[in-house]
Amino acid sequence: MLGQKTSNIFIYGKTGTGKTLSVQHVADELLKRSKDSKILRVEYINCKLKKVADTEYRIFAELIKKVGGDVPATGLPTDQVYKRFIEIIEKNEEKLLIVVLDEIDQAVKKINDDFLYNLMRLNSELSKTQISIIGISNDVKFLEMIDPRVKSSLSEEEMIFNPYNATQLQDILKKRAEESFKPGVVSEGVIAKCAAYAAREHGDARRALDLLRVAGEIAERSSNPRIEIKHIDEANDKVERDKILDIVEKATRQFQLVLYAIISLSNNNNEGIFTGDVYNFYSEVCKKVNFEILTQRRVGDIIAEFDMLGLINARVISKGRQGRTREIRLDIPDNVLKKSKDILLESLGI
DNA sequence: GTCAATTCACATGAAAGAGACCACGGTCTAGTG
DNA sequence: CTAGACCGTGGTCTCTTTCATGTGAATTGACGA
Numbered sequence: 001m002l003g004q005k006t007s008n009i010f011i012y013g014k015t016g017t018g019k020t021l022s023v024q025h026v027a028d029e030l031l032k033r034s035k036d037s038k039i040l041r042v043e044y045i046n047c048k049l050k051k052v053a054d055t056e057y058r059i060f061a062e063l064i065k066k067v068g069g070d071v072p073a074t075g076l077p078t079d080q081v082y083k084r085f086i087e088i089i090e091k092n093e094e095k096l097l098i099v100v101l102d103e104i105d106q107a108v109k110k111i112n113d114d115f116l117y118n119l120m121r122l123n124s125e126l127s128k129t130q131i132s133i134i135g136i137s138n139d140v141k142f143l144e145m146i147d148p149r150v151k152s153s154l155s156e157e158e159m160i161f162n163p164y165n166a167t168q169l170q171d172i173l174k175k176r177a178e179e180s181f182k183p184g185v186v187s188e189g190v191i192a193k194c195a196a197y198a199a200r201e202h203g204d205a206r207r208a209l210d211l212l213r214v215a216g217e218i219a220e221r222s223s224n225p226r227i228e229i230k231h232i233d234e235a236n237d238k239v240e241r242d243k244i245l246d247i248v249e250k251a252t253r254q255f256q257l258v259l260y261a262i263i264s265l266s267n268n269n270n271e272g273i274f275t276g277d278v279y280n281f282y283s284e285v286c287k288k289v290n291f292e293i294l295t296q297r298r299v300g301d302i303i304a305e306f307d308m309l310g311l312i313n314a315r316v317i318s319k320g321r322q323g324r325t326r327e328i329r330l331d332i333p334d335n336v337l338k339k340s341k342d343i344l345l346e347s348l349g350i
Numbered sequence: 351g352t353c354a355a356t357t358c359a360c361a362t363g364a365a366a367g368a369g370a371c372c373a374c375g376g377t378c379t380a381g382t383g
Numbered sequence: 384c385t386a387g388a389c390c391g392t393g394g395t396c397t398c399t400t401t402c403a404t405g406t407g408a409a410t411t412g413a414c415g416a
Contacts, residue, residue: 003393055395055396057394057395057396058395059398072372072373074370074371074372074373074394074395074396076372076373076395077393077394077395078394078395080394081355083379107381120395131374135371161410181382198375252398254398254399274359274360275359275360275361276359276360278412294398294399294400294402295399295401296360297361297362297399297400297401298399298400300361300362301362301399304361304362310375315362316406316407316410317407318358318359318360318406318407318408318409319358319359319407319408319409319410320357320358320407320409320410321359321408321409321410322359322408322409323357323358323359323360323407323408323409324358324359324360324361324405324406325361326360326361327358
């Protein structure tokens with residue numbers, strides 16, 4: 001294996017299907033087998049994390065940090081960072097560096113695919129070290145949107161991870177339950193229910209485990225010795241609720257203003273509301289609380305982001321002569337709505 | 351009645367600016383011998 | 384003379400604006416039956 005040219009690998013699979021875990025496991029095994037740590041090095045980077053690796057600069061900066069260099073968070077020209085990376089790699093003298101890029105599709109979407117090309121091209125500039133890339137993506141169409149040159153070399157080897165089905169999820173959950181709960185705490189039915197919830201979310205094992213954990217916490221708090229099905233339901237609610245409230249709370253002022261407008265409008269109107277309505281209401285509120293009014297262009301983007309986050313459901317429709325617009329429907333469950341609104345009111349000082 | 355052109359109200363893209371943050375190198379200043 | 388403070392320049396990043404172009408169907412108006 002060593003000494004030969006290594007392939008790049010491209011892995012595809014939905015979230016929670018064990019891609020990351022498998023890669024990490026394989027990496028560990030490889031490291032174990034190469035007794036001399038000077039030969040091989042594996043670095044893992046999650047491209048989705050904001051503030052860590054969502055630009056070319058930051059990806060290289062992160063890589064440098066991982067291989068033992070130091071680089072400022074900003075201020076250097078990108079090619080400088082690039083050069084520094086090469087220097088450090090050469091100095092380290094490992095034979096092979098495996099770079100795992102998790103959620104690589106996110107990075108390419110945000111930046112462009114040039115950085116991938118640069119990364120591949122690095123091999124020709126390095127004399128002692130070889131770099132091999134493992135790209136992990138949960139978007140199949142990802143390969144279609146990148147540069148053909150990059151595509152062919154990235155997908156030298158491809159692997160696909162299929163979502164877990166309910167039975168497999170049950171197995172995973174059972175194993176985990178044995179490890180972390182005393183026998184008898186978790187019943188068969190509870191696990192089935194848990195698995196069913198997660199299977200609905202395209203077989204996300206992480207979510208299933210989360211659910212079980214939270215349900216355990218809930219049961220414990222109500223000093224119930226056993227986890228029951230209702231706890232799973234509660235846990236599902238809670239996980240969902242926390243996710244939403246977290247988004248609402250952490251959003252910037254302008255996002256909160258737009259969301260407030262949407263919530264207010266959908267209060268007295270069950271039918272869909274439109275971008276124009278939202279913008280008007282939003283402007284009014286801005287005037288009232290003395291905030292700068294953003295352009296409609298920007299507000300449109302903000303609405304689109306809420307759609308991505310799942311707080312609203314926005315569909316582009318054409319109303320014929322009345323133009324094209326988004327039809328927006330709030331997608332926050334009732335039991336969270338009030339709390340969300342309270343947070344907004346307080347944060348905006350209305 | 352039918353059909354193509356028109357029109358609306360935005361969506362969507364691209365480019366560029368403002369302001370925050372930061373590194374680097376040069377210059378100035380104060381303390382030291 | 385030298386270490387540290389202080390500046391100016393040039394870079395990135397995020398959020399935003401400006402300008403430009405795209406778009407799907409209701410509406411309109413011309414046309415032919």
